[in-house]
Amino acid sequence: MSSNQWLKKVFEDVQEDLKHDLHRASRGVEHAPTKGEIHEDSWIDILRNYLPKRYGVDKGIIIDSEGGKSDQIDIVIFDRQYTPMLLIQQNHKYIPAEAVYAVFECKPTISKDYLEYAGSKANSVRMLVRTSVPIATASGTIPEKKTHEIICGILAAKCDWVEGVKSTSFEKNLPEESNNILDIGCSLEGGAFSFDNSMLVIHQSQNNLMYFLFTLLAKLQALGTVAAIDWKAYANILAED
Numbered sequence: 001m002s003s004n005q006w007l008k009k010v011f012e013d014v015q016e017d018l019k020h021d022l023h024r025a026s027r028g029v030e031h032a033p034t035k036g037e038i039h040e041d042s043w044i045d046i047l048r049n050y051l052p053k054r055y056g057v058d059k060g061i062i063i064d065s066e067g068g069k070s071d072q073i074d075i076v077i078f079d080r081q082y083t084p085m086l087l088i089q090q091n092h093k094y095i096p097a098e099a100v101y102a103v104f105e106c107k108p109t110i111s112k113d114y115l116e117y118a119g120s121k122a123n124s125v126r127m128l129v130r131t132s133v134p135i136a137t138a139s140g141t142i143p144e145k146k147t148h149e150i151i152c153g154i155l156a157a158k159c160d161w162v163e164g165v166k167s168t169s170f171e172k173n174l175p176e177e178s179n180n181i182l183d184i185g186c187s188l189e190g191g192a193f194s195f196d197n198s199m200l201v202i203h204q205s206q207n208n209l210m211y212f213l214f215t216l217l218a219k220l221q222a223l224g225t226v227a228a229i230d231w232k233a234y235a236n237i238l239a240e241d
Contacts, residue, residue: 156187
């Protein structure tokens with residue numbers, strides 16, 4: 001077996017393990033919210049294992065300096081190096097919008113309804129206000145960085161269409177409004193997709209998971225580091241009336 005074939009086989013095993021975990025959750029847990037949490041936790045574990053440690057991965061609610069907040073988000077990829085989580089309250093985790101690199105909706109399958117739902121979750125995040133301030137360094141002050149586009153996507157074990165993400169129905173049902181657009185996603189059985197320079201790229205193989213992870217890593221790499229948060233803007237929330 002060549003080195004290339006060996007590596008592909010190892011990656012296939014990782015995908016099969018995740019498929020097994022998700023299938024076991026669907027088959028063995030009757031309570032829908034609990035089943036959903038198991039699906040989310042399985043995907044979170046995969047992302048934590050494969051993303052560099054500079055990225056935090058968790059479920060949570062995203063908030064901004066004007067008191068806005070997102071819907072509950074299944075998976076948030078955020079900066080853990082410079083921007084702390086603001087609040088943990090009764091298992092609800094609140095993450096400042098400036099820290100967010102990417103968000104994902106986690107569902108049992110990719111379908112018309114779930115694509116629309118994931119798009120609405122993306123909108124609840126992208127509409128939030130994000131601050132940016134100059135950074136003081138030993139070499140001088142670096143001007144404030146323009147905030148990046150937040151990556152939004154969907155993750156699932158299956159796909160409603162027989163052809164998977166190659167189906168024309170899949171492409172037809174992708175959200176089109178700018179704040180609802182899904183940049184990347186993965187169905188373990190149906191394939192992975194992403195947008196590259198506004199062009200839809202489809203991948204289907206026994207390694208949909210790893211293709212998705214490598215594509216996500218490339219997108220995160222292209223974003224660089226998050227903008228420096230304006231902590232004074234958050235402090236103003238606490239100012240007395």
